[in-house]
Amino acid sequence: MRTEISLAMASMALNLATYAHTVLAARYLGVDSFGAFTAAMNVLIVLSVVSLGLQTTVARRVAADPGAAASIAHTALRLTYAASAVLGLALAVVSPLIDSILRLDSPAAALLIAAGAVPLTIMGGQAGVLQGERRWADLAWVYAASGATRLAVGTALLVWHPTVAWGVTGIVAGMCAPVALGWWLLRARTEEWRTRSTVPRGRLLGESLRGAQALLAFMALSNLDVVVARHALSGEASGLYAAGLVLSKAVLFLPQMVLVRVYPALSTTANRRRALSASVGIILALGLSAAAVTALLPSLALVFVGGADFAEVGDLLWLFALLGTAQGVVQLFIYSVLARAATGPTLVTWAALLVMLLMGLQMETVRQMVVLLIVVNALLLLVLAVMTRRSWARGRTEPSGATS
Numbered sequence: 253m254r255t256e257i258s259l260a261m262a263s264m265a266l267n268l269a270t271y272a273h274t275v276l277a278a279r280y281l282g283v284d285s286f287g288a289f290t291a292a293m294n295v296l297i298v299l300s301v302v303s304l305g306l307q308t309t310v311a312r313r314v315a316a317d318p319g320a321a322a323s324i325a326h327t328a329l330r331l332t333y334a335a336s337a338v339l340g341l342a343l344a345v346v347s348p349l350i351d352s353i354l355r356l357d358s359p360a361a362a363l364l365i366a367a368g369a370v371p372l373t374i375m376g377g378q379a380g381v382l383q384g385e386r387r388w389a390d391l392a393w394v395y396a397a398s399g400a401t402r403l404a405v406g407t408a409l410l411v412w413h414p415t416v417a418w419g420v421t422g423i424v425a426g427m428c429a430p431v432a433l434g435w436w437l438l439r440a441r442t443e444e445w446r447t448r449s450t451v452p453r454g455r456l457l458g459e460s461l462r463g464a465q466a467l468l469a470f471m472a473l474s475n476l477d478v479v480v481a482r483h484a485l486s487g488e489a490s491g492l493y494a495a496g497l498v499l500s501k502a503v504l505f506l507p508q509m510v511l512v513r514v515y516p517a518l519s520t521t522a523n524r525r526r527a528l529s530a531s532v533g534i535i536l537a538l539g540l541s542a543a544a545v546t547a548l549l550p551s552l553a554l555v556f557v558g559g560a561d562f563a564e565v566g567d568l569l570w571l572f573a574l575l576g577t578a579q580g581v582v583q584l585f586i587y588s589v590l591a592r593a594a595t596g597p598t599l600v601t602w603a604a605l606l607v608m609l610l611m612g613l614q615m616e617t618v619r620q621m622v623v624l625l626i627v628v629n630a631l632l633l634l635v636l637a638v639m640t641r642r643s644w645a646r647g648r649t650e651p652s653g654a655t656s
Contacts, residue, residue: 267505269399273406273422274498275556280414283491283562289419290494291354291482292361294475296423299369301468302339303376306332310377314384325381329438332377340370355482360417368424371431378434390437394430402426469601470586473608473632474504474579477625480612485621493618495562496572499553503542503576504583507535524588528640531584539577546570571622578629585636597636604632 274293278286310328343350343366351362375394382391406422478497481490510531546553547570554566585597608628615621 266395266399267508269403269426271498271502271505273403273426274501276407276410277419278495278498278557278562280410281416281419282414283495284487285414285416285491287478287482287487287491287494288354288356288358288361288416290478290497292356292365292416292420293423294478295350295354295365296368296372297475298468298471299339299343299365300372300376301471302335302369303373303379304467306335306373306376307380307383310380311383314381325384325438328381329377332374336370336373339373340366342366343369354479355487356416358416361420364417364420364424368420368427371424371427374431375427375434378431378438381438382434387437394434394437397433398426398430401429466586466598466601469598469605470583473601473605473629474583476605477608477612477621480609481615481621484613484615485618489618492562492565493621495557496565496569496618496622498557499546499569500572500576500579502556503539503573504579506538506542506576507531507580510534510584528584528588532581535580535584536577539573539580543570543573543577546573565618568619568622571619571626575622575626575629578626578633582629582633582636585633585640588640597639600635600639601632604628 274290277289281289306328310325310332313324313328344363347359347362347366350356350365351359354362356362375398379391379394382394402422402425405425406419409418409422409425412418478490478494481493484490485493550566550569553569553573554563557565557569582601586601608625611624611628612621615624
């Protein structure tokens, strides 16, 4: 229990560090540049699904076969290094296109996104090995290193040279530190490294890609809206929208402890209904409370999204809190999907993303954009809830696919 609490606290500290660095970026970069910075950051968040897919697959395989854990870990890390190199190289090749689509006006920032994808992917493989071997304390240190480095180095770089490129450099630095620590923690292995793995590399890759689909759909839906805003809105308006998203992300990450605790229960038929219902209640209570406080004290909430430079979005912040609440409940249902290994809800999430992309490009104001996102997430949540209820009514039991 103590190690679970330490891991949950480290994960929360990482989220808080990410939030703090984002708020500081808003203050130092200004409205327009902050919109570009947020777009670059959100692309990296979407790319993290490769890392998360590797982590969940590697952890499950290592934990399922302790006798061959070392050889599976060796194969998984080799796959991780290869995948990270391919992803980084591919992104570097299309970096001019990334720069154009995101309107970064900074080729260096686009190349930094490609560079950041490499350690981001490696961290997933390393974290999967540590998780599968149940080395919770070591995994907590990896998360803590990521948050601390990003906050310290990222802040120093923004103070020294407040540009989009240096802001993204701070994010990449936060990704490199945990990789170095992960290498150190995994450096001492036995002769089992050289034995043939019981899980072929191709199978690991296939399972990782399948496991990433649901995460990719949700990540894209909850992060690509800022990219759409960069095209649909003016530079200043997209910056204001990005500032509002700081609050929505804070509300989204607020109940992370709930997800950590409830995921194992979601994978068991006996406790699934009660766990999901209780978790929905907690997330709604936290999110709606945040929205109410924001509506009553918009000037106070403005302090946490960038300050006076973003005053024009102050009256809309309660809507961003509602958006974060809706995304939080959708995220819970997505994790429920992963626990049940279902595929239908994933397809529905992709459909919601398509609707957001097509309709988002028609929006003209910050209010229209955030209301659109709330409606899309609310409708998606309704569909997911109906599909889940029907699944329970049929008494269907899918393989859990959960990790220990």
